[in-house]
Amino acid sequence: VVDVAVEQLREESLLSDVVVVEVASEVAGPFTARLLADLGARCIKIEPSGGDPTRRWGPFRDDVEDIDASGAFLVWNHGKESVVLDLESAEGTTALDALLAHAQILVEDGRLDVDELRARFPHLVIVSVTPFGREGWGAGRPATDAVAYAIGGAMSSTGRPDRPPYHLGGSLIQAFVGSAAATAAMAGLLAAEDGGEGQWIDVAWVEAEAGSVDRSAPYLLGYIYSGLEALQEPARARGLPGGSYPCADGNVVASTYGWTIRRMLDTVGDPELDAVLGESLGNVYRPVGREVLDRVLPAWMAARTKEEITELAQSKGWAVTPSNTVLEVIDDPFLEEAGALERVDAGRLGELVLPGPAFVTPGGPRFRRRAPNLGEHTEIVLAELVPDGVT
Amino acid sequence: VNPAQPLAGVRVLDLCVVFSGPFASMILADLGADVIKVESRQHYPDTTKGPRRFTAKAVSMLDNTLKGYVDADPGARPWNRSARVDVVSRNKRSMTVDLTRDSGREVFLDLVERADVVMENNAPGLLSKLRLEWDVLRARNRRLILLRMPALGLHGRAALSGVGSNFEAMVALPSFRGYPDLPARDQQYTFRMDASTGTGGALAVMAALRRARRTGEGREIVLSQTTNLMHQSADVLMAAQVTGKDPDHPGNGHVRLAPHGCYPTAVEDRWVVIACRDDDDWSRLVTALGEPAWAADAELATMEGRRRHEADLDEHIAAWTSEQTGAAVEDVLVAAGVPVSPVLREPDKIDHPQFVSRDWFLTMDHPEAGRRRYPGHMWRTTAGKLRADRPTTTLGQDNDDIYREVLGYDEERIEQLRREGHIGTRYEFEETDDPQDGASGGGAGG
Numbered sequence: 001v002v003d004v005a006v007e008q009l010r011e012e013s014l015l016s017d018v019v020v021v022e023v024a025s026e027v028a029g030p031f032t033a034r035l036l037a038d039l040g041a042r043c044i045k046i047e048p049s050g051g052d053p054t055r056r057w058g059p060f061r062d063d064v065e066d067i068d069a070s071g072a073f074l075v076w077n078h079g080k081e082s083v084v085l086d087l088e089s090a091e092g093t094t095a096l097d098a099l100l101a102h103a104q105i106l107v108e109d110g111r112l113d114v115d116e117l118r119a120r121f122p123h124l125v126i127v128s129v130t131p132f133g134r135e136g137w138g139a140g141r142p143a144t145d146a147v148a149y150a151i152g153g154a155m156s157s158t159g160r161p162d163r164p165p166y167h168l169g170g171s172l173i174q175a176f177v178g179s180a181a182a183t184a185a186m187a188g189l190l191a192a193e194d195g196g197e198g199q200w201i202d203v204a205w206v207e208a209e210a211g212s213v214d215r216s217a218p219y220l221l222g223y224i225y226s227g228l229e230a231l232q233e234p235a236r237a238r239g240l241p242g243g244s245y246p247c248a249d250g251n252v253v254a255s256t257y258g259w260t261i262r263r264m265l266d267t268v269g270d271p272e273l274d275a276v277l278g279e280s281l282g283n284v285y286r287p288v289g290r291e292v293l294d295r296v297l298p299a300w301m302a303a304r305t306k307e308e309i310t311e312l313a314q315s316k317g318w319a320v321t322p323s324n325t326v327l328e329v330i331d332d333p334f335l336e337e338a339g340a341l342e343r344v345d346a347g348r349l350g351e352l353v354l355p356g357p358a359f360v361t362p363g364g365p366r367f368r369r370r371a372p373n374l375g376e377h378t379e380i381v382l383a384e385l386v387p388d389g390v391t
Numbered sequence: 392v393n394p395a396q397p398l399a400g401v402r403v404l405d406l407c408v409v410f411s412g413p414f415a416s417m418i419l420a421d422l423g424a425d426v427i428k429v430e431s432r433q434h435y436p437d438t439t440k441g442p443r444r445f446t447a448k449a450v451s452m453l454d455n456t457l458k459g460y461v462d463a464d465p466g467a468r469p470w471n472r473s474a475r476v477d478v479v480s481r482n483k484r485s486m487t488v489d490l491t492r493d494s495g496r497e498v499f500l501d502l503v504e505r506a507d508v509v510m511e512n513n514a515p516g517l518l519s520k521l522r523l524e525w526d527v528l529r530a531r532n533r534r535l536i537l538l539r540m541p542a543l544g545l546h547g548r549a550a551l552s553g554v555g556s557n558f559e560a561m562v563a564l565p566s567f568r569g570y571p572d573l574p575a576r577d578q579q580y581t582f583r584m585d586a587s588t589g590t591g592g593a594l595a596v597m598a599a600l601r602r603a604r605r606t607g608e609g610r611e612i613v614l615s616q617t618t619n620l621m622h623q624s625a626d627v628l629m630a631a632q633v634t635g636k637d638p639d640h641p642g643n644g645h646v647r648l649a650p651h652g653c654y655p656t657a658v659e660d661r662w663v664v665i666a667c668r669d670d671d672d673w674s675r676l677v678t679a680l681g682e683p684a685w686a687a688d689a690e691l692a693t694m695e696g697r698r699r700h701e702a703d704l705d706e707h708i709a710a711w712t713s714e715q716t717g718a719a720v721e722d723v724l725v726a727a728g729v730p731v732s733p734v735l736r737e738p739d740k741i742d743h744p745q746f747v748s749r750d751w752f753l754t755m756d757h758p759e760a761g762r763r764r765y766p767g768h769m770w771r772t773t774a775g776k777l778r779a780d781r782p783t784t785t786l787g788q789d790n791d792d793i794y795r796e797v798l799g800y801d802e803e804r805i806e807q808l809r810r811e812g813h814i815g816t817r818y819e820f821e822e823t824d825d826p827q828d829g830a831s832g833g834g835a836g837g
Binding site for chain 2: 061132210212324
């Protein structure tokens with residue numbers, strides 16, 4: 001016997017019964033809430049009248065500023081509703097209170113008086129996402145991705161020994177922090193549904209990064225254990241035959257180590273290479289093997305495309321993949337096959353290729369709708385959720 | 392019940408390898424789940440646990456090789472003294488069973504009946520090879536959640552093998568970091584996939600557990616590690632499409648901000664990061680610098696103008712920072728409200744007031760390392776402490792409890808499984824390679 005209600009619930013989005021209120025801007029906080037929105041949570045983003053600053057980050061189509069069509073805002077905010085409130089005003093805070101009464105989760109980035117909110121909304125899971133946490137030495141201090149990476153990450157061992165270390169690019173730190181904070185929010189939700197009590201989760205960018213793998217925490221514990229710190233390494237310190245190789249239409253990355261060199265030899269099928277390396281697997285650092293390898297392998301790569309090389313190598317179990325530029329990502333046949341690319345309607349930004357679902361399961365995450373225009377849902381949300389229609 | 396550990400009572404069978412999957416399951420263990428590493432005496436996972444031995448030559452020549460081993464000594468059993476192993480083993484239990492044999496497979500299926508979650512990130516074909524596909528597992532336990540985390544995909548051309556660096560390059564992460572004067576192939580790897588799989592996998596499992604609590608039904612989840620990672624760089628993917636061009640290697644510059652850099656200090660090879668998020672940060676920086684004449688140029692009042700003069704700004708700022716220590720630069724700019732930090736090395740982090748003031752490091756007793764500090768949890772909560780029971784787990788350490796209490800096997804069956812080689816606390820190769828007890832501290836083997 002099929003229980004219809006159960007069947008329906010199963011097919012719905014995993015978090016379709018959850019309401020998230022977000023009072024946050026830029027990347028880390030908004031991405032926290034967006035990941036929950038991807039899973040079907042209703043996410044109400046509170047913005048000041050000027051909007052989240054990412055509405056001005058762009059890029060914009062044809063370079064024309066448009067606060068409702070900023071690429072950065074789209075990426076971290078699609079699937080949400082936008083409500084403009086002046087949280088400095090009594091009307092604004094009254095409306096926020098009314099929304100919080102309907103919410104299970106509040107994501108904020110340091111602007112709210114959380115102790116006061118907790119007293120009035122004990123059921124709420126409140127997730128604060130700030131660079132240094134809401135208490136302690138750095139509370140309230142500003143940071144950027146690069147600053148957080150310098151403190152929490154493995155930045156000191158990046159780059160070459162004769163040059164400065166460098167940062168990651170993009171918004172990789174804040175985005176990772178957002179993913180950690182969404183995970184924390186989910187844990188808080190499970191606890192609240194079990195015990196009826198909310199909690200205040202305090203996520204510091206620098207700590208989320210410092211506690212993560214596979215560089216930050218391992219290097220930190222490695223130092224604690226061994227007394228040896230991670231150092232900048234000379235280029236190609238890992239040596240051939242691993243690393244990045246130019247090929248006919250770009251670059252590939254080969255991960256080759258120890259006994260997997262056999263798979264490389266099987267793929268390349270070069271008698272000379274077999275002769276020098278075949279009997280001393282793992283010992284490619286011998287000068288004679290190295291000389292032949294440096295000659296044969298780049299030539300073999302240069303004669304083939306990324307796709308050809310990847311297919312040949314992978315058929316022998318050799319871990320070689322395309323190394324793409326950002327624009328090449330969009331046309332990568334392996335990403336396409338994996339469902340990693342999704343063509344979405346981004347509203348006034350037009351059609352864009354964005355990442356496909358982060359994981360696949362019935363009711364799992366998906367791109368739901370374009371990012372909201374500034375205040376697009378103010379009236380409708382307040383009319384629906386705020387008693388006496390405060391506006 | 393500790394609401395900081397809402398997964399107490401949730402049992403997870405952990406078939407994960409290397410960093411990414413084990414990080415995901417460790418997050419669940421931190422939240423109270425009973426995570427059981429299902430290991431095998433027959434198969435040494437060298438990509439997870441590192442080399443089995445270190446030659447005396449390696450030990451003497453390569454300092455860096457020893458980084459990460461307790462007291463810089465891999466000992467006779469390096470996998471029990473390794474930071475890279477411990478950093479994803481916190482709070483877990485370990486049992487041994489050889490899944491390649493029918494007798495071991497049956498043990499695993501018995502465990503599945505008593506578990507809530509199975510997670511794996513092995514080669515795409517492994518579960519089929521072991522005849523442990525979703526249908527088989529689900530037949531034993533309708534509430535089961537199976538999380539599969541292939542690098543890219545499970546089927547067809549997407550079933551590629553490789554490590555994080557392969558797939559980070561596939562989605563172009565190294566293409567937008569690094570020194571501007573070097574070609575793509577010379578840029579350093581980024582190492583972001585393991586971290587993102589950890590949080591993404593844990594989030595997926597919890598969302599599914601929540602649903603299973605209501606419906607009594609589990610599910611299969613396939614998390615493409617690469618696709619999941621792409622969400623963290625989707626801004627770059629979007630920007631390339633909107634602008635029609637690939638990003639440059641920015642060095643320590645920034646696509647939108649200026650000044651933004653990593654500047655030298657008075658101490659050789661010590662650096663300080665300074666970033667201005669907006670015009671206000673810039674005017675605060677200028678005030679902190681003492682309103683130098685070069686900063687008075689009206690063009691510099693806007694981000695656009697500063698970006699045009701990025702190289703000049705960097706030169707002036709570097710001249711200022713290189714006369715001071717990083718700490719002095721930090722003091723001045725923190726007071727001014729400008730984002731700043733010296734680039735911390737690992738020793739700096741241990742005593743850094745950020746981590747000390749929030750009591751971030753954990754202290755735990757390790758069987759070989761003794762009492763040590765450990766990197767802390769990724770968040771804190773008013774609900775209580777996240778779990779920090781044990782800093783590592785060694786092969787088969789919990790066999791007794793798991794075979795007796797979880798599986799409920801009688802002594803006869805346990806003895807049989809022990810004779811068959813399933814149960815034990817040493818790898819088989821240890822018995823053939825090295826007949827005597829290889830207790831730790833013996834220096835480099837082989």
